[in-house]
Amino acid sequence: MGQGSFWNERYAHTGYAYGTIPNAYLKEKAAGLAAGTILLPAEGEGRNAVFLATQGWETYAFDQSVEGGNKALLLAAQNDVEISYTVSEVENIRYPEKKFDALALIFAHFPGADRRTYHRKLSSFLKPGGHLIIEGFSKNHANYQQLNPKAGGPRDLTMLYDLEELKEDFNDFEFTEAAEQQVTLSEGEFHQGEASVIRIFAVKK
Template sequence: MKMTLISTIILSILFFCFGQIVSASEDDKNRWNNRYNTGEYLYGKEPLKFLKEKLDILVRGKALVLAMGEGRNAVFLAGNGFDVDGCDISEKAIEKTRRFARESGVTLNAFVADLEEYKIPVNKYDLITCFYYTQRSLIPQIKDGLKKGGMVMLETYSIDQLKYGKDVPGPKNPAYLLKHNELLDLFRDFRILYYREGEIAENKSVVSLIAQKR
């Protein structure tokens, strides 16, 4: 009787926690679908400046673009000789990416994925990018997903973003902001090709990294 009660309590806790996770994922998906449900491209069609500036040092081949949004960076890579896979939690973002790719005359594989659940294939990619999305649990998967000599390219907000106050873009929860030198520590087993930390525009403090798997 006692063990049955304990088992029931444990199962109830597990179901509650799982329900909370599913609910959070659905909330994220709905929120981004609502944001992307417009004829305009929220972030424009030009690729991220960091990606455009550092294109020449990247290893060509198979690329994975994580949390790609409406596809501006994925389409740019596809147009510059990469075989691109790109994912996002939002179906609307995927629709717009596919449309943008057709209009640009490039091909890529765009698919819906919740990065809290998605597993990056092992030893498949020459390049993995992730811009303005912070999920530290992805780091081991990114490392495993790269081939030897493959590169990771990351850029997102740093903890210094908080100093600008609540009325500027960017996360307000410190859990979604990178600490000083955090990426250098996380990729200490990689060869660091480029690292930048600081203000790149008014009210915008970021961390940028390119690292190569040994």
């Protein structure tokens, strides 16, 4: 099963796989920023994009899943906000360079061989002085997955994050926060329990 088919199947159900409330780290960091334009790659069913739109952000999102896009637009309508949502693979997505005030990669895991290329492409869409917010599973998260399948995350170790690799991917940023942390997730059905994540808050030079 291809990745697109996997996500379409996961998002085809009535409920929201990762819930409808925003990621806690994204919510915390966005609260300290002036609302502007933000891009959310691999945004799935739209929980983060819709929340940010309710906070006054001009929100752009994309994901490879048609079903995810449909759910995101439904959630936006239920919250009386508009979001710009594109169904696209990351390699095909196009935005003007230096368009966005913020870029948020929330559990946006890409194949290891392509990760750096994709991250640098996405960062090109961010304005100098723009903010980068990342939360994703670290390579140590594989230990938590073995203990608790509901912890979530890719099973492909190459798709899990390494802090030093991420710093190199985004080497034209100044890092305010960059750390691996153990957290307890409660995001819908598929992010539940103890997890090892990497959290980054940075500014593009």
